[in-house]
Amino acid sequence: MSASRTLVAGVDVGGTNIQVGMVSGDHEVHDRGKVPTPTSGPDAVFDAVAELVADLDGDPVAVGVGIPGVVHAGQVLTVPNLAGWDADVDLVGGLTSRLDAPVTLGNDANVGLLGEWVAGAARGARDVLGLWLGTGVGGALVLDGRPYEGSRGSSGEIGHVQVQPGGAMCGCGRRGCVEAYAGRRMMAGAAHALVGAGRETRLFAIQDEEDRPRPTSSVWARALDEGDEMATQLVDSAVEHLGVAVGSAVNLLDVELVVVGGGLPEKLGQDLVDRIAAAAGPWMLRPSPELRFVVSSLGDDAGVVGAAALARAAVIAG
Numbered sequence: 189m190s191a192s193r194t195l196v197a198g199v200d201v202g203g204t205n206i207q208v209g210m211v212s213g214d215h216e217v218h219d220r221g222k223v224p225t226p227t228s229g230p231d232a233v234f235d236a237v238a239e240l241v242a243d244l245d246g247d248p249v250a251v252g253v254g255i256p257g258v259v260h261a262g263q264v265l266t267v268p269n270l271a272g273w274d275a276d277v278d279l280v281g282g283l284t285s286r287l288d289a290p291v292t293l294g295n296d297a298n299v300g301l302l303g304e305w306v307a308g309a310a311r312g313a314r315d316v317l318g319l320w321l322g323t324g325v326g327g328a329l330v331l332d333g334r335p336y337e338g339s340r341g342s343s344g345e346i347g348h349v350q351v352q353p354g355g356a357m358c359g360c361g362r363r364g365c366v367e368a369y370a371g372r373r374m375m376a377g378a379a380h381a382l383v384g385a386g387r388e389t390r391l392f393a394i395q396d397e398e399d400r401p402r403p404t405s406s407v408w409a410r411a412l413d414e415g416d417e418m419a420t421q422l423v424d425s426a427v428e429h430l431g432v433a434v435g436s437a438v439n440l441l442d443v444e445l446v447v448v449g450g451g452l453p454e455k456l457g458q459d460l461v462d463r464i465a466a467a468a469g470p471w472m473l474r475p476s477p478e479l480r481f482v483v484s485s486l487g488d489d490a491g492v493v494g495a496a497a498l499a500r501a502a503v504i505a506g
C-alpha cells in the first residue's frame with residue numbers, strides 16, 4: 189500500500205466534544221465520528237476515543253491525538269480544561285493499551301494549525317499565527333516554515349496574553365487576559381453577571397430554544413443576528429481585546445498570516461476575521477505589507493487532519 193493510501197486516525201479531544209476521523213496521506217478525511225467529551229476522568233475519555241476509532245471505517249497504522257493541554261516530548265504536562273485530569277495521567281499508555289496502533293500526542297491548538305498548514309488556509313505559509321476562538325482562546329505558531337512549540341510545549345498561548353492589567357478575571361486565575369474577554373465561557377459568565385445586574389438579553393432564551401446546555405457559538409450567532417444588544421456589546425468587546433493581543437503578537441513575530449478558527453469564526457466567517465484584523469490595525473507597528481487575516485478553511489476537521497498529520501510524521505520518522 190502506498191504511503192498516501194495508508195490510513196491514520198486523527199483524534200481531537202476538546203472540552204466539549206471528541207472528534208475523530210480516518211485520514212489518508214493526502215489529508216482527506218474519509219470517515220468521521222463524534223461524541224460529547226466524558227467528564228468523569230481520563231479512563232472514560234480513553235474508552236470513548238478507543239470506541240470512536242474502532243467504529244471508523246478502516247484500520248489505522250497510527251493514531252494522532254490533539255489534547256487541550258501542554259504537550260512536550262510526547263508527554264502531557266498540564267490539562268487545565270478537562271474535568272478530573274492531572275498532569276500525571278499516562279495518556280499515551282492509556283490509549284495505546286486500548287488501540288492497536290502507536291499513539292502520538294499534540295496540543296489541540298497546535299494540531300489545529302498543523303491541519304490548516306498541511307491542508308487548509310495556511311498551506312505554503314512560512315510564518316503563521318493560528319487563533320482559535322472556542323470555549324477559551326487558543327493559539328499556535330508556525331515560524332520559519334515549521335511548527336513552533338517553544339522550549340516546553342507551551343508557546344502560542346495567546347489567550348493568556350495580557351490586554352488589560354487588573355482587568356476581568358480569567359479562568360487561569362489572572363486578570364486581564366484576552367480570554368477573559370473573548371473566550372466563550374468567560375463571555376457567558378459576563379452575560380450572566382449583566383443579567384444579574386438587571387440587563388436584558390435574548391441569549392439564554394435562545395440557548396433554551398435551541399436546547400443547548402450553554403450559549404454555544406450558534407446561540408451567539410443567532411443573538412447577533414437578532415440584534416441582541418448585550419450579545420453585540422460582548423462580541424464587540426471580544427473583538428477589541430483580540431485586536432490588542434493579535435496586534436501585539438504581530439509586532440513580536442512579524443507573521444505573514446493570521447488564521448482564525450473555532451466555533452464563532454465558523455459561524456460568522458470572514459466578516460468576524462476582518463473585524464479582528466481592523467481591531468489589530470492600530471496596535472501594529474510595522475506589519476508585513478503581505479499580512480493577511482483569513483478564516484480557517486477546514487473548520488471542524490482542522491484538529492483531526494492535524495492530529496493525523498502529526499502521527500503520520502512520527503511514524504514515518506520512526
Ligand SMILES: [Zn+2]
Binds near residue numbers: 347348360
Ligand atoms: Zn488567563
